[in-house]
Amino acid sequence: MRTSTGFEQDISFGVMIDSSRNAVMRVNEIKRLIDTIIPMGYNALYLYTEDTYEIESEPYFGRNRGRYTKAELKELNDYGKERSFEIIPCIQTLAHLNAIFRWPKYQKIRDNANIVMVDDERTYDLIDKMFATMRECFDTENINIGMDEAHTVGLGKYLDRGG
Numbered sequence: 001m002r003t004s005t006g007f008e009q010d011i012s013f014g015v016m017i018d019s020s021r022n023a024v025m026r027v028n029e030i031k032r033l034i035d036t037i038i039p040m041g042y043n044a045l046y047l048y049t050e051d052t053y054e055i056e057s058e059p060y061f062g063r064n065r066g067r068y069t070k071a072e073l074k075e076l077n078d079y080g081k082e083r084s085f086e087i088i089p090c091i092q093t094l095a096h097l098n099a100i101f102r103w104p105k106y107q108k109i110r111d112n113a114n115i116v117m118v119d120d121e122r123t124y125d126l127i128d129k130m131f132a133t134m135r136e137c138f139d140t141e142n143i144n145i146g147m148d149e150a151h152t153v154g155l156g157k158y159l160d161r162g163g
Helices: 027-040 070-082 098-102 121-137 157-162
Strands: 014-018 044-048 086-092 110-112 144-146
Touching: 014 027, 014 086, 027 044, 027 070, 044 144, 070 086, 070 121, 086 121, 110 157
Parallel strands: 014 044, 044 086, 086 144
Antiparallel strands: none
16 A cells, blocks of 8 residues: 555565664665665665754754754655655654763753653754654654663653652
């Protein structure tokens, strides 16, 4: 079954690229990978990013991490779409965000080592911007939200404040 975006939604056979550890894979190399795996039957690529993408109004988000620009993400989306190949963004919203905490701006929403503060409007504002960026850059209806290591949410400053 195809949706209005033209992507297969019932069955996804994909590979994940981690663009948050050690290096951000260049766009031309991702395109080369896509062209390599399509003949093998793959129809999706999961692009894992923590803070390695541009958010317009957040100049420190992903700064000095080799982040993807919005234009690059749109280019990847279009490249995949031309091949009926889905690019699925994988983002973090509560955990795995320790890299942003090197910037004073984000210290205000830090709960503990790599977790943002729940119940803080600034956190939800940032998360809204994350989703808005992904919606602007990708045609897919799918966004993978990594919550695998968010088990310490609320156990840092949040706990100190409210018990």
